[in-house]
Amino acid sequence: MVEKVVHAIQDEYPDDFAWCYGCGRLNVEGHHFRTGWEGDHTITEYTPKPEHTALPRFVYGGLIASLIDCHGTGSASLAMHRKNGFEPGEGQKPPRFVTASLRVDFLKPTPHGVPLKAIGKVEEIHPKKFKVATEVFADETLCARGEVEAVVMPSSFLKEVE
Amino acid sequence: MVEKVVHAIQDEYPDDFAWCYGCGRLNVEGHHFRTGWEGDHTITEYTPKPEHTALPRFVYGGLIASLIDCHGTGSASLAMHRKNGFEPGEGQKPPRFVTASLRVDFLKPTPHGVPLKAIGKVEEIHPKKFKVATEVFADETLCARGEVEAVVMPSSFLKEVE
Numbered sequence: 001m002v003e004k005v006v007h008a009i010q011d012e013y014p015d016d017f018a019w020c021y022g023c024g025r026l027n028v029e030g031h032h033f034r035t036g037w038e039g040d041h042t043i044t045e046y047t048p049k050p051e052h053t054a055l056p057r058f059v060y061g062g063l064i065a066s067l068i069d070c071h072g073t074g075s076a077s078l079a080m081h082r083k084n085g086f087e088p089g090e091g092q093k094p095p096r097f098v099t100a101s102l103r104v105d106f107l108k109p110t111p112h113g114v115p116l117k118a119i120g121k122v123e124e125i126h127p128k129k130f131k132v133a134t135e136v137f138a139d140e141t142l143c144a145r146g147e148v149e150a151v152v153m154p155s156s157f158l159k160e161v162e
Numbered sequence: 163m164v165e166k167v168v169h170a171i172q173d174e175y176p177d178d179f180a181w182c183y184g185c186g187r188l189n190v191e192g193h194h195f196r197t198g199w200e201g202d203h204t205i206t207e208y209t210p211k212p213e214h215t216a217l218p219r220f221v222y223g224g225l226i227a228s229l230i231d232c233h234g235t236g237s238a239s240l241a242m243h244r245k246n247g248f249e250p251g252e253g254q255k256p257p258r259f260v261t262a263s264l265r266v267d268f269l270k271p272t273p274h275g276v277p278l279k280a281i282g283k284v285e286e287i288h289p290k291k292f293k294v295a296t297e298v299f300a301d302e303t304l305c306a307r308g309e310v311e312a313v314v315m316p317s318s319f320l321k322e323v324e
Contacts, residue, residue, distance in 0.1 A: 019215050021222040029213035051191035053181050054260070060183040061261050062228030069224050098216070099223050102266045109260075 005043060007089035008034035009077045010070075017096045017153075022070035033067060035074030035120075036088060042075035042120040042132070048112060059110040064144050068104055068134050071118040072148025073097040076130035079122040080152070097130070097150040110136070110143040118146075128152040167205060169251035170196030171239045179258045179315075184232035195229060197236030197282075198250060204237035204282040204294070210274060221272040226306050230266055230296050233280040234310025235259040238292035241284040242314070259292070259312040272298070272305040280308075290314040 010023045011034065018026040023033040035044040044067060052063045073096075081087070081094040088094065110116070120134045129151045136144040172185045173196065180188040185195040197206040206229060214225045235258075243249070243256040250256065272278070282296045296308040 017217060019218055021214050021216070022224045024215075027213060027215065029211075049191075051189060052183050053186075053189065054183070055179060056181055060228075061264070062184045062224070062231050065227040065231060065264055065266075066222075066224030069227060098271075099266075099268055101268065102223070102227055102264075104227075104261075104264045106261055106263065 004038065004045060005034045005036035007087065008036045009074050009081065009088045009094050010034050012088055012092075012094055013096055014093050020070065022066050023074060031066065031070075033070045033074070035071055035078065037078060038119075042071065042078055042122060044071040044074065044118040044120075045115055047115045053112055054109075057112050059112050059116070059138070061104070061106055064106070064110060064116070064136055065102065065104045065146075067116060067118050067136065068144070068146030069099055069102050069148060071120055071134055072102070072132040072146070073099055073150045075120040075122045075132045076148075076150035079124065079130055083124075096153045098153045100129070100149040100151050103147045105145045106143070107145060108141070108143055110138050111141075114139045125149075166200070166207060167196045167198035169249065170198045171236050171243065171250045171256050172196050174250055174253070174256055175258055176255050182232065184228050185236060193228065193232075195232045195236070197233055197240065199240060200281075204233065204240055204284060206233040206236065206280040207277055209277045215274055216271075219274050221274050221278070221300070223266070223268055226268070226272060226278070226298055227264065227266045227308075229278060229280050229298065230306070230308030231261055231264050231310060233282055233296055234264070234294040234308070235261055235312045237282040237284045237294045238310075238312035241286065241292055245286075258315045260315045262291070262311040262313050265309045267307045268305070269307060270303070270305050272300050273303075276301045287311075
């Protein structure tokens with residue numbers, strides 16, 4: 001698989017926010033999803049591990065949901081960063097989003113053993129809230145559609161359970 | 163954490179259908195979610211691993227989505243099995259469901275380090291399709307709501323990508 005994403009937004013999350021099991025570069029055990037621009041769309045590519053099965057030869061739905069989720073928050077961060085005048089790779093710290101809601105429609109069984117590609121379209125629905133519509137392809141086959149509503153992480157987030 | 167689910171539906175899935183990364187007992191690397199009845203509700207309990215973080219001290223949303231997903235298909239299987247006159251633990255092979263759609267609303271950050279409990283309410287919406295409304299608690303705190311539409315696995319499923 002060719003990794004197309006050169007400058008991913010997750011590469012530039014502040015260290016304190018880089019521990020996500022899905023997309024945190026500092027989470028050693030995690031998936032390390034990386035999301036970047038491809039024209040006006042966002043893209044995240046990932047090849048599932050052997051154990052990520054629903055049945056043998058098919059990809060686990062929870063992994064697809066995870067991909068859509070992190071692709072959604074990453075896409076929202078990309079969009080707000082661009083709105084602020086920045087692109088990943090330029091060194092500015094991007095805003096970090098959290099997921100308010102996640103929806104996944106599984107259209108057909110997703111074959112295991114080929115790269116998955118999540119393609120997202122981002123829409124601002126509030127200055128601090130973005131909606132990301134995503135299509136997940138296995139090779140060229142559309143297998144799932146997703147929608148994420150992502151909001152800027154509240155500054156109180158880290159204090160919630162203290 | 164006390165494991166309350168004695169007879170889980172996943173314990174009785176046929177071997178060919180026990181490879182799910184979320185709930186397959188034969189998937190060595192997986193989560194091994196187990197779903198059973200608690201009165202008229204269904205329940206799945208799971209304590210996230212140290213790496214299942216969104217940020218330090220909070221649970222990864224993709225794991226919560228995965229829990230709701232497998233809890234949904236397991237709950238649908240429990241309900242259809244009961245409708246057919248059987249309970250898990252009696253030795254009959256239950257029907258296996260797949261997820262048609264998944265919805266998760268993240269209500270508040272989910273604290274890491276405590277057991278999660280998914281509680282489901284199952285509704286038949288078609289003889290081969292069930293809707294499962296789920297609430298996810300961390301200890302006693304409601305942190306997420308989910309809805310899964312699960313359908314009986316098509317007999318063609320294993321042939322889709324041949």
